[in-house]
Amino acid sequence: MHKRALTKGIFALSFPLAAMIGTAQAAAPELAEEEMERANNIYFQRCAGCHGTTRNGATGPNLLPETTQELGQRRLESIITLGTEGGMNNFDGILSEDDITLISKYIQHDPVDPPEMSLADMKERWKVFVEPEDLPTEPQHDLNWENFMVTILRDRGAMGIIDADTKELVTEVETGYAVHVAKESSDGRFWYVQGRDGRLSKIDLWMDPPQVTAEVFIGYDARDVAVSHYGEWKDKYVIGGSYWPPHFVIADAESMEPLKVVSTRSYDTEGNFRNEARVAALYNTPHAPTFLVNVKESGQVWQVDYSDIDNLRIDQMETAEYLHDGFFDPTGRYFQIAANMSDKMVFIDTETRKLVSMLETGVKPHPGPGANWVDPECGPVAGTTHLGEGLLTFWGNDPEGHPDQAWQICDQIETDGPGLFV
Numbered sequence: 001m002h003k004r005a006l007t008k009g010i011f012a013l014s015f016p017l018a019a020m021i022g023t024a025q026a027a028a029p030e031l032a033e034e035e036m037e038r039a040n041n042i043y044f045q046r047c048a049g050c051h052g053t054t055r056n057g058a059t060g061p062n063l064l065p066e067t068t069q070e071l072g073q074r075r076l077e078s079i080i081t082l083g084t085e086g087g088m089n090n091f092d093g094i095l096s097e098d099d100i101t102l103i104s105k106y107i108q109h110d111p112v113d114p115p116e117m118s119l120a121d122m123k124e125r126w127k128v129f130v131e132p133e134d135l136p137t138e139p140q141h142d143l144n145w146e147n148f149m150v151t152i153l154r155d156r157g158a159m160g161i162i163d164a165d166t167k168e169l170v171t172e173v174e175t176g177y178a179v180h181v182a183k184e185s186s187d188g189r190f191w192y193v194q195g196r197d198g199r200l201s202k203i204d205l206w207m208d209p210p211q212v213t214a215e216v217f218i219g220y221d222a223r224d225v226a227v228s229h230y231g232e233w234k235d236k237y238v239i240g241g242s243y244w245p246p247h248f249v250i251a252d253a254e255s256m257e258p259l260k261v262v263s264t265r266s267y268d269t270e271g272n273f274r275n276e277a278r279v280a281a282l283y284n285t286p287h288a289p290t291f292l293v294n295v296k297e298s299g300q301v302w303q304v305d306y307s308d309i310d311n312l313r314i315d316q317m318e319t320a321e322y323l324h325d326g327f328f329d330p331t332g333r334y335f336q337i338a339a340n341m342s343d344k345m346v347f348i349d350t351e352t353r354k355l356v357s358m359l360e361t362g363v364k365p366h367p368g369p370g371a372n373w374v375d376p377e378c379g380p381v382a383g384t385t386h387l388g389e390g391l392l393t394f395w396g397n398d399p400e401g402h403p404d405q406a407w408q409i410c411d412q413i414e415t416d417g418p419g420l421f422v
């Protein structure tokens with residue numbers, strides 16, 4: 001029943017609505033079935049990223065009926081319209097007044113678990129537009145594809161391919177909605193882009209014009225993607241990470257056929273079960289045939305070995321909650337990732353597949369792509385900005401050459417306000 005409805009549109013997530021209305025608390029304002037469906041779409045598009053797919057809270061607090069009914073319709077409408085100083089967006093001018101009224105009613109109902117997604121569900125929606133053997137053996141146009149820019153057209157659900165030589169738009173390629181991340185094959189010819197709606201598309205820059213050659217949906221709400229680049233597995237696998245269902249999927253990088261799905265539901269560092277343990281960031285490791293899978297709510301970095309996916313080896317490193325953005329040191333051996341709710345940076349050695357250290361850097365570190373440079377006193381260092389304060393912190397990251405500075409704060413610089421990227 002879901003599967004059919006799911007193909008309808010970008011965020012037309014369709015849950016068993018009758019069941020949902022049946023379980024809604026008596027105190028919640030009434031909603032007709034179409035209203036419920038519209039509210040569902042608004043919730044998943046606009047709110048779930050911060051309040052969680054199951055409404056149990058993430059960056060923002062839970063929106064369960066106990067809380068929302070207590071606040072009541074008028075107060076809810078005003079919070080959603082005006083936002084708060086504590087980080088709640090204001091939706092005035094983004095959602096219509098009717099939609100604000102609707103979503104305020106909706107969040108007073110019981111949340112329903114969104115549906116699961118099996119490998120068979122993924123296979124059913126997997127599409128090959130150009131068979132791998134029919135792909136061109138040389139570029140089909142005279143443009144300098146090695147100097148193309150692949151740009152996210154967020155609300156269009158497309159990627160803009162721009163020729164950086166001429167600054168002209170080559171084409172717009174239809175992809176998932178609000179692509180979050182794009183990663184390339186080792187020669188830069190193919191681009192793998194992960195839409196928030198779960199659609200993972202493969203783009204070939206050699207085609208005239210560049211186009212999607214295959215796609216697969218790996219979840220209902222997804223964020224990141226990575227491609228295997230190591231040794232004989234170069235360009236063999238692509239991994240997609242999903243917020244809901246909380247899992248990662250390994251697909252054939254040639255055909256995009258989904259091969260393996262692994263749930264990330266697990267226990268956090270204090271031993272609490274996390275049903276919504278979302279996959280934040282994914283990376284290929286330059287020094288081992290592995291992907292790094294960073295699970296937000298469980299505070300675990302999983303190093304997933306792709307050299308034998310039938311006997312999948314996963315090294316699970318217990319670090320700190322909520323893992324977010326990360327980056328490698330210049331050697332590509334060490335991985336440095338923010339655990340934003342713990343105010344820490346976490347350091348992983350991808351050769352030994354172990355946690356090497358954690359460092360408190362400031363309130364909510366957020367490096368974005370991060371930066372590595374050489375400091376005259378500390379030697380090689382890396383830094384992060386912070387969402388919670390105006391501070392740039394940098395630490396030594398050369399344990400071989402500068403063991404005394406490694407994973408220790410080298411210096412901190414105050415900035416005019418909180419920072420998102422360095």
Ligand code: HEC
Nearest residue numbers: 046047050059060061067079080084085086087088089103
């Ligand atoms: C960018 C992240 C973000 C998004 C998107 C977002 N919220 Fe929030 N929301 C927050 C944060 C953070 C708070 C806590 C604010 C505070 O404490 O001042 C919050 C608070 C709230 C509250 C008050 C809860 C309470 O217990 O006081 C409601 C209601 C709410 N959000 C509803 C929504 C709805 C509905 C949407 C979608 C239309 C939405 N939020 C989208 C981050 C977000």
